[in-house]
Amino acid sequence: MARDAIAIGSAKAGRGEVAYGAFKVGELNDSSPVEVPVCIVRGARPGPVVWIQNAIHGDEYVGLGGIQWLLRDLRPERLTGTVIAVPVANPLAFRARWRSAPQDGMDANRSYPGKPLEKAMHLTAHTELLVHELFRYMTEYADAVVDCHDGSTACAMSPYAAYYEGPAEFQKKSRALAIASGMTVIWRTIGGFVDEKFPGSLKVYLAKKEIPGVTLEMGGRGQLDRGDVSRMHLALVNTLRHLGMIEGEVEILEPQVFINKGNWMRPATGGVFWPEVQPAQRVKEGDLFAVVTDVFGREKERLICPAGGVIVGVRVSGTAHSGEYCGNVGELDPDETH
Amino acid sequence: MRDVIEVGTARAEPGQRGDGVLRVAELNDGTPVDIPVAVVNGTQDGSVLWVQNGVHGMEYVGAGALHRVLRLTSPRLLRGVLIAVPMVNILAYRAGARSAPIDGLDMNRIYPGRPLHQVMHVFGHSEVVINKVFNEIRRLATHVIDLHAGGWYTTMSPYAQYLDGDGPYQEASAALARASGMTLVWRSSAAFMDEKAPSSLKIWAARASIPGVTLEVGGQGRLVPVEVRRMAQAVVNIMRHLQMVDGEPEIPVRQYVVRQGHWLRPKTGGLLFARVKPLQRVRAGQITHVITDLLGRPRERLRAPVDGLVVGVRTLGTVNSGEYCGNIGEVEGDGR
Numbered sequence: 209m210a211r212d213a214i215a216i217g218s219a220k221a222g223r224g225e226v227a228y229g230a231f232k233v234g235e236l237n238d239s240s241p242v243e244v245p246v247c248i249v250r251g252a253r254p255g256p257v258v259w260i261q262n263a264i265h266g267d268e269y270v271g272l273g274g275i276q277w278l279l280r281d282l283r284p285e286r287l288t289g290t291v292i293a294v295p296v297a298n299p300l301a302f303r304a305r306w307r308s309a310p311q312d313g314m315d316a317n318r319s320y321p322g323k324p325l326e327k328a329m330h331l332t333a334h335t336e337l338l339v340h341e342l343f344r345y346m347t348e349y350a351d352a353v354v355d356c357h358d359g360s361t362a363c364a365m366s367p368y369a370a371y372y373e374g375p376a377e378f379q380k381k382s383r384a385l386a387i388a389s390g391m392t393v394i395w396r397t398i399g400g401f402v403d404e405k406f407p408g409s410l411k412v413y414l415a416k417k418e419i420p421g422v423t424l425e426m427g428g429r430g431q432l433d434r435g436d437v438s439r440m441h442l443a444l445v446n447t448l449r450h451l452g453m454i455e456g457e458v459e460i461l462e463p464q465v466f467i468n469k470g471n472w473m474r475p476a477t478g479g480v481f482w483p484e485v486q487p488a489q490r491v492k493e494g495d496l497f498a499v500v501t502d503v504f505g506r507e508k509e510r511l512i513c514p515a516g517g518v519i520v521g522v523r524v525s526g527t528a529h530s531g532e533y534c535g536n537v538g539e540l541d542p543d544e545t546h
Numbered sequence: 547m548r549d550v551i552e553v554g555t556a557r558a559e560p561g562q563r564g565d566g567v568l569r570v571a572e573l574n575d576g577t578p579v580d581i582p583v584a585v586v587n588g589t590q591d592g593s594v595l596w597v598q599n600g601v602h603g604m605e606y607v608g609a610g611a612l613h614r615v616l617r618l619t620s621p622r623l624l625r626g627v628l629i630a631v632p633m634v635n636i637l638a639y640r641a642g643a644r645s646a647p648i649d650g651l652d653m654n655r656i657y658p659g660r661p662l663h664q665v666m667h668v669f670g671h672s673e674v675v676i677n678k679v680f681n682e683i684r685r686l687a688t689h690v691i692d693l694h695a696g697g698w699y700t701t702m703s704p705y706a707q708y709l710d711g712d713g714p715y716q717e718a719s720a721a722l723a724r725a726s727g728m729t730l731v732w733r734s735s736a737a738f739m740d741e742k743a744p745s746s747l748k749i750w751a752a753r754a755s756i757p758g759v760t761l762e763v764g765g766q767g768r769l770v771p772v773e774v775r776r777m778a779q780a781v782v783n784i785m786r787h788l789q790m791v792d793g794e795p796e797i798p799v800r801q802y803v804v805r806q807g808h809w810l811r812p813k814t815g816g817l818l819f820a821r822v823k824p825l826q827r828v829r830a831g832q833i834t835h836v837i838t839d840l841l842g843r844p845r846e847r848l849r850a851p852v853d854g855l856v857v858g859v860r861t862l863g864t865v866n867s868g869e870y871c872g873n874i875g876e877v878e879g880d881g882r
Contacts, residue, residue, distance in 0.1 A: 234815070234866065234867040234868055235813070235814050235815035235816075235866065235867035236815045236866050236867075237815045237816060237817070237864040237865055237866050238815070238816075238839075238840055239814065239815055239816045239839040239840065239845060240815075242867075307668065308650055310650075311866060312650070313645055313647075313649070313650015313651065313652075314650065314651075315667055315668075318666070318667070325811055325813065325868060326809075326811075327741060328809070328811060328868060329655070329741060329742055329743070329744070330652060330655070331644065331652075331697075331869065331870040332866070332868070332869050332870070333811065333868040333869065333870070334866065334867075334868055334869075336868075337867075337868045360668075404664055404666060405666050406666075407666065472663075472665065474662050474663070474665055474670055476572075476662055477572050477576075478571070478572035478573045478574045478575070478576060478577075479572075479574060479575075479576055480574070481574075502576050503575060503576065508576075527574040528574055529571065529572065529573050529574050529648060529669075529671065530571045530572040530573075530671075530674070531571060531662060531665060531669070531670030531671050531673075531674045532668070532669055532670055532671075533665075533667075533668040533669070533670065
């Protein structure tokens, strides 16, 4: 479908143009605007519109690095279709260097599709309004969505791509995006599990709108590790190659592992946290995942892998309160060949 | 033969009061997070009334009111059981904040909570706390009262809110609301609650068929004696209504039934000048707040969308776009 102009806030790009700008999602009490920065790279030839966003959780930086490297190399004259890049989707959380905007503490990736002002629910409705604007633009323009995440400051994630079950065509295209990313772990997230762990997340609402999408995760620890960024960048380049937007073949670096279930690891006690596994490590049921000690080193709790599979993510921060996310053991998908 | 009642370490034989704590979490230095609980076990059978405050950690009126209620409640004269929880959200209380800083979740939007192995959010604190608290409510309570106030930023009219619908459950909840003697009795539809307070205690108490009511008065981070007494009287009124103690509920001459609440939220951020007070009668179009920038240039005027009474009003002198600035209640009849 031909579109005349793509306009998102102050960024407006005609065919063959690059536009930098921002769209407003709120106003602080000094009347300064809260704006989400956006870059539109519009290819000379018409084609798919891909929305690539990062930092819906404000302390996740690997995708920001990947997007920077992608934008550095994109040339409208050699691009088919359009890339809409949103490196910092949650600016107040980014400023605070925290997962959520401190103004309301809401997890933005549990708040889709957001709410307009007159329907806002929480006392401080910032995140609901932010997500509403993001999702409104996505549904207006995007043919595919890439949502970049990482383990934030506390955790490290294996290179993985997650897609969501949904209507047949949506699921097929989303799965293809996940595989083409070249990430090592390919995660089919399934309905009941998503309802438990990710209600209100972007992929649930992309499924409802039948916009194919994928979540990419890599690294974390609050770092811009160049190895991690490079892997994320490759996944973004692969995505554009897969969609025929740039030239080149999809590169897959190593055999992919398919999972369809994650086992969240959470301690019942608080203490000093000693991880015993690495991201992407293969494990067996009963393997030691981590040990929680008191501050003197006396053991309080052992976290044990409840199933065999692969380490999707693991807490690397040296301490945990009771109940906190300390990682995730993925179980192999019986519907895929290994 | 009446039972011993235990909540966490609080244990009361019939005719006794037992104080203790319910352990809900542990911090990374190994210190526990304990919710204080008082159990007053009567000498005769009756309702088991769970009264909690401080699901939002900067709401203090109900905690003060529970001191008074406990002082006035003699275990020897009580029929049934009173379980008093003056502060549910301990980490938020320590921080002087609505939510626990550890995860920032609004505890009154995440009922019934989740056990450890089913926790959803990365920081699994508030979900686990609410699960442990709500499990106790389900295990013991025949009636539940959730005390709130306007936090730091707002002040609330004396009101009792319940979930509307057909059937004995709603009738029982409506009776609790009227018996509280609060000036406003707010009948909230399920659709309204789904929009403004999904997964709040009222909704889950209804699913568990435990009649319940939310009581609010005051706020601004204060313990104003007249507001504390009003809240305590409302709890005592409900205990009288349930025949847990002798006496008739004291109900004011006029109670107004609120049938719909309208939230006030600005599109801009700035200094906030409040022009209305709790319980004030307003007309549609009347200015409730004026927002200016820091140099005093006008940015926005908030107006009452309907004729009604002011239920709550933000009194803090500053606001970000989108934030709650109060609500206007449409009342039954002409409200006079």
